[in-house]
Every structure is written in structure tokens, then in C-alpha cells.
Amino acid sequence: MTREVVTTERDAAIQQLRDVGLRVTAPRLEILHILTGGGHMDVETLAVAAREKLGALTSQAVYEMLRHFLETGLVTKFDRPGLPAVFEIAGTPHHHALCSLCGRVDNVTSAPLKKPGNDLSGWDVHGSEIVFKGICPDCSATARN
Structure with missing residues (x-):
């Protein structure tokens, strides 16, 4: 098998x-x-x-x-x-979380963002991404010890 x-x-x-x-x-x-x-x-x-x-x-x-x-x-x-x-590997569009201490990156699944109306007038927008910045669970645990 x-x-x-x-x-x-x-x-x-x-x-x-x-x-x-x-x-x-x-x-x-x-x-x-x-x-x-x-x-x-x-x-x-x-x-x-x-x-x-x-x-x-x-x-x-x-x-x-x-x-x-x-x-x-x-x-x-x-x-x-x-x-x-x-x-x-490319796959379903998603956002990311980035640890500001160690650089770890995790995927974050959320609803896709909608193109802002008049704020980007004339732009040909191909996509968007949100990056959540913070401290990952491993770094948080290390800091507590």
C-alpha cells in the first residue's frame, strides 16, 4: 500500500x-x-x-x-x-501570520478581500494579502519559561 x-x-x-x-x-x-x-x-x-x-x-x-x-x-x-x-506549494489563496521574533510563517484562511472602490481608481488589482504580525506560540512559550 x-x-x-x-x-x-x-x-x-x-x-x-x-x-x-x-x-x-x-x-x-x-x-x-x-x-x-x-x-x-x-x-x-x-x-x-x-x-x-x-x-x-x-x-x-x-x-x-x-x-x-x-x-x-x-x-x-x-x-x-x-x-x-x-x-x-501554490493552492487556495490565503493570508499569512508572521512571527516578529523567529520569522515563522503560518497560513491564515479567511474570506477574500474585496477591491476597494474609489481608493484604487485606475488600478488593475491582481490580488491582496493580509499579514498578521505577532509572536508565534513557540516563541510565546519560550518567553514564559
Whole structure:
């Protein structure tokens, strides 16, 4: 049973790459697999995790893969002020919560924002996002101890 699930996940990743016109390679499959595991990861975290399975893989190669994934809509990028950007698999639109101490990013599901009427007259708005800033549960717990 486990073998079927692994094969299905791999086949799905292969199909994702093909659907957006990207060549299927072991590094691309591995980066997609890692991101599919959930969470928000920066380039170095992704590179280290991928190296565990693939061996040699440069951070520059991961940057290039992520650039292609962004251009084709496979992943999204969240910029954290003063910290490296993090990436996640593209999915349902959502907002983010950002810890001001450790930089942790969590997804926040809420109703989509509506375009403000006259305030953005002439703008071609493509989307919106709210970022909730605060202290994550881990940092809060550490501060209490």
C-alpha cells in the first residue's frame, strides 16, 4: 500500500511539471516533494533537505528551480522583511501570520478581500494579502519559561 501512495505522489509531481511545460528532473521532483510536505521553506532549508536525498545540489540550482516554479504558478513566495523569503506549494489563496521574533510563517484562511472602490481608481488589482504580525506560540512559550 505504501508503495502505491509513493508512486501516485511521484506520478502527480511528474504530471504537475509536465502540465506547466517543465522538464522532469530528479532535483525538481525532490524540491516539489519537500514543498508538498507543507510549511514555508527558504532556499537554504530546501537545498539542505534535497541534498540529503540527492547528494550534491547547489543553492543556485534551487533558486533557479524556484524561479521556474514561480513563473509557472507551481509555488508562491512570501517575503519576510530582514529574512530570506519562503516558498510554498501554490493552492487556495490565503493570508499569512508572521512571527516578529523567529520569522515563522503560518497560513491564515479567511474570506477574500474585496477591491476597494474609489481608493484604487485606475488600478488593475491582481490580488491582496493580509499579514498578521505577532509572536508565534513557540516563541510565546519560550518567553514564559
